[in-house]
Amino acid sequence: MPEPFLSEESVAYTILYPDAKPQELDIEARAVGPDVTLIHARQTQFDAIDRAQWESCDAIVVSRMPIDRTVIPHLKRCRIVVRNGVGFDVLDLEALAEAGIVACNVPDYGTTEVADSAIAMMLCFARGTAAMDAALRADLGANWTHERNVTAKRLRGATFGVIGLGRIGTAAAMRARAFGMRILFYDPLLPAGAELGLGFERARALPDLLGQADVIDMHTPLNAQTRTMINAQTVAAIKPGAYLINTSRGPVCDTAALLEGLRSGRLLAVGLDVLPKEPGQAQDPLVAAWEENAPWIRGRVLLNPHSAFYSPDAYVDQRTKGVQTAYFYLRDGTLVNCVNTEHVKKAR
Template sequence: MPSFAVLEPEGLYPDCELERRVLGAGVRVLQGGAKSGLDEVPDDLCAQADGLMTLRMPVPADQLARFPRLKVVVRMGVGYDRVDRAACAARGITVCNVPDYGTQEVAEFAVLLALALRRGLLLYHDTQRADPPAPWTVVPSALVRRQEAQTFGVLGLGRIGTAAALRAKALGYRVAFHDPHLPNGADRALGIARARTLDELLAQSDVLSIHAPLTRATRNLVGERELRLLPRNAVVVNTARGPILDVDALERCLRDGHVAGAGLDVVPEEPPREPLPSLLRAYRAREDWTVGRVVITPHIAFHTPEAWDDIRLKSAETMRDVLVEGLRTNVIPPEAD
């Protein structure tokens, strides 16, 4: 059996016992202690690596030259936009992701954001801890709606989008989706409505929940034109990738009242750096117009101990399948968007 070395550059775990057990006796597991980028990994570790497993760390073209033996990159998560797939393809390096972890968690969080906004949970939380607190009574707001009176629009019906759609349906929402890559029949199988175009989905979505991957086709997919196609007083939820949604346009639509509320687990640049998007700056400053209407969380929708266990195990299994056994498990084609 060939001998391989697999590098986990971020030092995510206190030991490598699980990885050694899954990958097998013929594979050495190397750990780095890099915090922000592959440029922090020692040259001798890079020179040994046949496989690379990264969670938060990008894999840019300029770093690939430091990995002369590299055959497989496993992105330890669903999204693969942090890996320069064109540069990997030019080197014959296979790129994989882990598409089947955290599905329940992200779907639940998306629906939770919508419910917290639509039922006034965040509104009353914010107003009751104000100084002075709001009166002990109903706060008039365009946010608050009955689920059964609304359509929950799902943009992207992959694993997470499907799980979100089923949860929203169970709560009483009418559910519609748009996904140009999905074959006919999904709507009938799930008992939800299919929108032929994005515009058709937007026009009926009292809640828009974004579940698309970040690709060339989806970057900036939802801008001001699209947001203004939503019914007035809609709610927007994004638990996918920040650059899919134009947050400056979202702020304008929130400020003028066309969009009633927004729940974002992702923003265009993570972690955010100065100059911050105006929306994030207003939210952190607790500007009056954001009260009860905006919630931003730090890309944690996936987080449970069980999801972290899945990331670790499924990443190691994917690396074993592709690097050691020559299978095509979770391989992202170079020509994919």
């Protein structure tokens, strides 16, 4: 773990954790110096936290609570807000910038874990491991057959289509290439030529990728452009018999459209670590069909509880990097992973 930066002058800083999680701030306390006071409000709503705590904090490290125009006027001293994870849609970037507050995220704590999870879902479908295990548990004798693997696919020579070639997308693509797969990606934000050193192929537009990919692997942020980017129209463009795997953000996929894709056979299998509403809701048509587990869908859907990021090591990295991002900025102005740079004209 990096040693905290210590100056000769003793200045006290207060970092507010508004959310109910983590359970304790022991990891965070060990990651910073004695000049920091960590306040753990353990709440889910802004109004439940004493106004004095909002007004007196120098930094905020947040997981789920929105930091928006309701909250920001009460941040009298705050200089930095850190979203303790990759996504930062709970932060109002422009409003924070208007107040002179920088916003950061922690984009790299679980890169390998999420990439591994995406590949694990692909392998689970291709080799049928989970489906055949479940079938054997139901009837060891009658189901002792390879025919219970309804999603089997040879990966060597197949096309692995990555939507979003950032840290995680690249890591997943490198793993897929080790299986002999062709790598095709779509990322309109990636500079031209960035793929050349990797030896990947670039799709000109999203439909081009969808029409060629045998496995669609999603690694996109959630914003106005990506929300429900997988919908009825885009599902119709998917190569028949493809897998779709999403370990990014739930709302980038319309689950009703995914369900129809499964019904039609356009999608052979769907693996989701994330859902539009979490925890999963029985009202979600895909979740309802997965729970019902009718023969036509059995073995074709994998759901995980937004856990792709997790390993004990990643959990420590996430919490350490989150608090140190705030701490180092307060102590010596070191700014990393700022997500509202283009909006900030003058930071506090």
